[in-house]
Amino acid sequence: MKENRIRILYIDDEIHNLNAFKASFRRSYEIYTATSAQEGKLLLKEIMVHIIIADQKMPVSTGVEFFNEIKDTLPDPMRILLTGYTDVEDIIDAINKGHIYSYIKKPWDEHELHKTINNAYEIYRTRKQLRKR
Numbered sequence: 351m352k353e354n355r356i357r358i359l360y361i362d363d364e365i366h367n368l369n370a371f372k373a374s375f376r377r378s379y380e381i382y383t384a385t386s387a388q389e390g391k392l393l394l395k396e397i398m399v400h401i402i403i404a405d406q407k408m409p410v411s412t413g414v415e416f417f418n419e420i421k422d423t424l425p426d427p428m429r430i431l432l433t434g435y436t437d438v439e440d441i442i443d444a445i446n447k448g449h450i451y452s453y454i455k456k457p458w459d460e461h462e463l464h465k466t467i468n469n470a471y472e473i474y475r476t477r478k479q480l481r482k483r
Contacts, residue, residue, distance in 0.1 A: 355380040356471045357397065361390040361416065362405040362432070367456070371403075374460055379467065387411035387419070394420065399427050400474050401467060405456075406433035406440055414440055417449035426477070428470035430454060 357380045360371050368383040375381055382397060384390035387408060394402075402420075404413035411419070413431050431444055434456035444450045451470050454463060 356401065356467065357399040358382065358401045358403060358467065359384065359390060359393060359397075359399045359427075360403045360432075361385075361387060361408070361413070363408040364405070367405070375464075375467075378464065387413075387416040390416065391420065394424060401428045401430065401470050403430040403432055403454075406431055407435055412440065414444045414447075414449060417444065418447065421449060426474065428474050430466060430470065432456060432458065 356378075358375070359382045360368060361384045362368050362371075363385055365385060368385065372381050372383060382393055382399065384393055387404070387410065390402070390404070402417075404416050406413040413433070417429050417431075428451045429449055431441070431450045431453045432455075433440075433453075441453050444453070451473065452466050454466060
């Protein structure tokens with residue numbers, strides 16, 4: 351694990367989305383993937399990530415439900431909700447409860463997602479530095 355790289359966990363039940371994300375972003379970031387919220391929770395016990403990206407529509411647990419479940423035990427990672435659906439109620443719920451930093455629509459624009467990830471990481475770093483002081 352390279353300490354100077356942004357570590358991202360991407361959770362999506364569609365394997366081709368995970369593969370596309372990894373192919374697009376692996377040169378810039380350290381990427382971990384999971385096909386379910388449960389698998390994501392297990393990975394988070396082993397690795398410390400800076401950013402978590404989760405698909406909203408997954409079987410068993412939605413992205414918002416996943417973020418809600420981990421918010422107390424893992425408050426530091428920045429959260430990005432990714433979805434192919436425009437379910438305004440889910441988005442509003444996630445924002446109002448403070449679970450997400452940003453919402454990105456599928457299919458994602460690579461440049462926009464890079465910018466969102468880098469901005470999220472800057473906030474993550476700033477928060478860490480402020481806590482140290």
